[in-house]
Amino acid sequence: xxxxxxxxxxxxxxxxxxxxxxxxxxxxxxxxxxxxxxxxxxxxxxxxxxxxxxxxxxxxxxxxxxxxxxxxxxxxxxxxxxxxxxxxxxxxxxxxxxxxxxxxxxxxxxxxxxxxxxxxxxxxxxxxxxxxxxxxxxxxxxxxxxxxxxxxxxxxxxxxxxxxxxxxxxxxxxxxxxxxxxxxxxxxxxxxxxxxxxxxxxxxxxxxxxxxxxxxxxxxxxxxxxxxxxxxxxxxxxxxxxxxxxxxxxxxxxxxxxxxxxxxxxxxxxxxxxxxxxxxxxxxxxxxxxxxxxxxxxxxxxxxxxxxxxxxxxxxxxxxxxxxxxxx
Amino acid sequence: xxxxxxxxxxxxxxxxxxxxxxxxxxxxxxxxxxxxxxxxxxxxxxxxxxxxxxxxxxxxxxxxxxxxxxxxxxxxxxxxxxxxxxxxxxxxxxxxxxxxxxxxxxxxxxxxxxxxxxxxxxxxxxxxxxxxxxxxxxxxxxxxxxxxxxxxxxxxxxxxxxxxxxxxxxxxxxxxxxxxxxxxxxxxxxxxxxxxxxxxxxxxxxxxxxxxxxxxxxxxxxxxxxxxxxxxxxxxxxxxxxxxxxxxxxxxxxxxxxxxxxxxxxxxxxxxxx
Numbered sequence: 179x180x181x182x183x184x185x186x187x188x189x190x191x192x193x194x195x196x197x198x199x200x201x202x203x204x205x206x207x208x209x210x211x212x213x214x215x216x217x218x219x220x221x222x223x224x225x226x227x228x229x230x231x232x233x234x235x236x237x238x239x240x241x242x243x244x245x246x247x248x249x250x251x252x253x254x255x256x257x258x259x260x261x262x263x264x265x266x267x268x269x270x271x272x273x274x275x276x277x278x279x280x281x282x283x284x285x286x287x288x289x290x291x292x293x294x295x296x297x298x299x300x301x302x303x304x305x306x307x308x309x310x311x312x313x314x315x316x317x318x319x320x321x322x323x324x325x326x327x328x329x330x331x332x333x334x335x336x337x338x339x340x341x342x343x344x345x346x347x348x349x350x351x352x353x354x355x356x357x358x359x360x361x362x363x364x365x366x367x368x369x370x371x372x373x374x375x376x377x378x379x380x381x382x383x384x385x386x387x388x389x390x391x392x393x394x395x396x397x398x399x400x401x402x403x404x405x406x407x408x409x410x411x412x413x414x415x416x417x418x419x420x421x422x423x424x425x426x427x428x429x430x431x432x433x434x435x436x437x438x439x440x441x442x443x444x445x446x447x448x449x450x451x452x453x454x455x456x457x458x459x460x461x462x463x464x465x466x467x468x469x470x471x472x473x474x475x476x477x478x479x480x481x482x483x484x485x486x487x488x489x490x491x492x493x494x495x496x497x498x499x500x501x502x503x504x505x506x
Numbered sequence: 507x508x509x510x511x512x513x514x515x516x517x518x519x520x521x522x523x524x525x526x527x528x529x530x531x532x533x534x535x536x537x538x539x540x541x542x543x544x545x546x547x548x549x550x551x552x553x554x555x556x557x558x559x560x561x562x563x564x565x566x567x568x569x570x571x572x573x574x575x576x577x578x579x580x581x582x583x584x585x586x587x588x589x590x591x592x593x594x595x596x597x598x599x600x601x602x603x604x605x606x607x608x609x610x611x612x613x614x615x616x617x618x619x620x621x622x623x624x625x626x627x628x629x630x631x632x633x634x635x636x637x638x639x640x641x642x643x644x645x646x647x648x649x650x651x652x653x654x655x656x657x658x659x660x661x662x663x664x665x666x667x668x669x670x671x672x673x674x675x676x677x678x679x680x681x682x683x684x685x686x687x688x689x690x691x692x693x694x695x696x697x698x699x700x701x702x703x704x705x706x707x708x709x710x711x712x713x714x715x716x717x718x719x720x721x722x723x724x725x726x727x728x729x730x731x732x733x734x735x736x737x738x739x740x741x742x743x744x745x746x747x748x749x750x751x752x753x754x755x756x757x758x759x760x761x762x763x764x765x766x767x768x769x770x771x772x773x774x775x776x777x778x779x780x
Contacts, residue, residue: 291570375624382610382621389608391570393670394596394625 181345188339188347189463195353197459198360199422202415203432204439204451205363206408211445212384213404214286216297220305222433224274224409227312229416229425231273233323234316235266241315263325267413274409275402277308282402290397309430318427323420327355356418363414364452367407371448376403384446438486444496453497458482517543517678517710518564518600523578523588525556525563525734533559533573535734541678546704546711548721548742550755551731557714558605560731561680564712565602566592583677596625599677605714606686607663609670611656615647618655618666622673633673640669643699661692668696672703679703681713685720693717697724718755722746730755 203225210218218224234241238257246254261269285300328351335354336346371377383390383400391397416425419432435458443454466477489496518541525534534556541547549557562568563575564582566589575588582600595601601622610618619640623633641648644665650658655666664684671679681700685693701724703709715721722728728745730738738751745751 291572375620378613378617378621379624381613381617385610385612386608388567388570389604389610390621391567391592392565392596392602392604392608393622394593394601394674395621396591396593397570 184343184345186464186467188345188349189467190460191347191349192353193460193463194456195349195357195459196463197456198357198452199353199415199418199455200432200435200439200458201452201455202356202360202363202411202418203436204443204455205360205367205448206411206415207433207436207440208443208445208448208451209367209408209411210404213380214297214383214401215294216301217294217445218408219298219301219433220308221408221412221436222430223305223308223312224277224412225416225419225432226425226427226430227277227308227416228270228274228409228413229323229420229429230312230316230321232266232270232325232413232417233321233420233425235261235269236263236325237321239316244317245314267325270413271410274413275406278402278405278409281405282398286401287398305430309427320424320426323417323425325417325421327352327417327421329421350422352418352421359414359418360452363411364448367448376400380404435482438482440496441486441489442496444498447496447498450496450498458485461485515543516540517583518712519579519581520560520564521579521581523560523563523580524576525559525568525573526576527568527571527573533734534563536578537731537734537736538578539729539736539739541710541712542727544704544708544710545726546700546713546724548725548728549712549714549731550716550718550721550728550745552716555731556734557731558682559734561602561682561712561714565595565600565680566590567602567604593625596674596676599675600680601671601674601676601678602680603667603671603682603684605682607660607667609655609658609663609666611654613655614652615655615658615662615666616651619647619651619669619673622670625674636673636675640672643672643703644669660687661689661696664688664692664696665699668699672707672709676709678710678712681711683714683716685715685717693720697721700724718751 203222206221206224207218210216210221238259238261240246240254240257243254246252281304285304289297289300330351332349332351332354335349340346371380379390379395380400380403382393383395383397387397390400415432416429419429423429439451439454439458442457443450443452462478462481465481466475469477520537520539522536522538523534524532524536527533537556537560539547539549539560549560551557559568559573562571562573564580564587566587568574579586580588583598587595587598587600610621613621616637619637620633623636626633646662647665647669650662655663658666668679668681668684684696684700688696697720700711700713704711713721713725722742722745725742728740728742729736730745730751738745738748740748
């Protein structure tokens with residue numbers, strides 16, 4: 179087999195796994211957008227906040243210790259123990275659910291029936307607020323996140339591909355795990371929304387708020403539910419990205435990568451978010467692979483946005499955007 | 507058809523309510539009406555008379571449209587229900603079928619029906635029973651149960667909406683403009699099912715209609731609204747035979763008068779110490 183083809187295959191595989199990481203972020207956006215028509219600008223910061231909280235719990239950091247020290251002149255930093263990951267993750271989930279309740283209580287409840295743009299502005303505010311709270315709570319330094327997921331090159335893939343093609347592919351083990359976890363996440367979300375009462379209610383609210391109210395579905399509960407789920411998805415994204423490149427402010431910028439994914443896959447489709455993520459991931463890597471000799475690389479930074487632009491021109495509802503049902 | 511109202515006790519009493527939208531627009535200016543238990547009560551009037559607002563004030567769906575009841579009381583089953591959460595009202599047996607049907611387009615017909623049972627806590631078996639009952643009244647829905655509601659016909663959507671309301675096992679259904687956009691034959695069919703649900707299942711109906719003719723044939727009592735006020739009330743039979751109603755709403759006159767505004771004598775308002 180020619181080398182170029184092998185390299186392209188490797189790039190494709192790498193693209194697929196990278197795409198899963200993008201899809202994880204996009205998923206959180208889709209969930210909230212579907213249920214409430216809000217484009218949640220704070221989704222990226224929620225991932226950062228979740229990752230910060232997880233690291234904080236794991237390392238036994240005292241929340242708001244800087245603030246407490248500044249006010250009372252104390253020297254608190256750590257509880258002096260480490261929380262096992264298996265306990266820290268549920269604790270972080272609880273924090274994300276609490277966050278969802280607070281968001282509903284202090285933001286959404288007061289903006290009922292407002293224009294989407296107003297809700298969008300509110301989420302911008304939420305993003306900055308959460309960013310600040312995250313810093314005050316856990317400190318602004320870069321932290322390493324380790325939940326015990328394997329990292330580095332996968333030897334299995336390397337060996338397998340070496341045996342098949344005589345050339346070992348380099349695939350990050352973390353990204354393979356991310357793909358598996360994302361698959362489980364999507365499967366459970368699908369089962370939840372298709373086969374449970376609350377899932378059905380969620381889809382009903384997405385279709386028609388007023389009608390949902392009229393049959394006795396509580397919008398406030400549904401909002402808490404979607405924001406909780408989006409918070410959990412943010413946690414998963416935060417864990418994956420945090421394990422890969424450390425927990426720091428730039429983690430919240432992964433939201434920007436989700437944007438082209440959403441435009442490609444459609445804002446209302448869970449499978450769209452996945453497929454969109456994969457297309458962007460693969461497209462990015464292959465484009466870079468073939469264009470590198472011509473333009474000298476660094477296309478990864480802009481390829482996704484260019485592709486999104488093309489989609490906006492020719493298929494604005496995305497690949498899987500919800501069809502607007504119109505009877506004639 | 508059915509002229510005597512089955513019972514005299516009122517299941518619902520609306521006392522001199524005022525409704526404000528957005529804190530400025532006064533949509534209802536003191537509406538009072540009572541709905542006898544086990545009857546079909548029609549709320550008639552033209553566009554913008556306030557029929558829908560009255561129904562939404564009762565079900566408290568106006569809250570999500572930035573409206574509120576600023577005066578008066580709504581007594582359902584002996585309790586004041588002004589400002590109660592729509593979900594609580596559904597639990598207590600009052601459910602609204604909104605104007606324009608409002609089906610969940612991307613859900614199947616059966617899923618639409620099942621969402622109607624959202625507030626019920628009595629288990630899957632009881633809900634499955636209710637579903638069978640709905641299919642019994644609307645056999646057409648059983649045939650279409652796997653179709654996405656958005657792709658079904660207007661009549662099927664209206665049936666879905668009524669069936670969905672039935673799934674909560676209501677004591678009272680607020681039915682807003684069931685005839686909207688439907689062929690006369692279908693309208694007749696829908697009203698027949700409403701009458702059957704009323705007599706066989708004992709469901710009380712308060713229905714808002716522009717189609718005075720059909721509504722007064724199936725209802726027991728009626729109220730006529732204009733400009734956010736009730737201008738006339740009476741048994742369906744009396745209303746049908748009333749010369750002014752005939753003239754204004756049934757189109758059986760050649761005189762130029764078009765509304766109760768021209769006939770001051772019918773102005774009627776219960777005066778409550780509100």
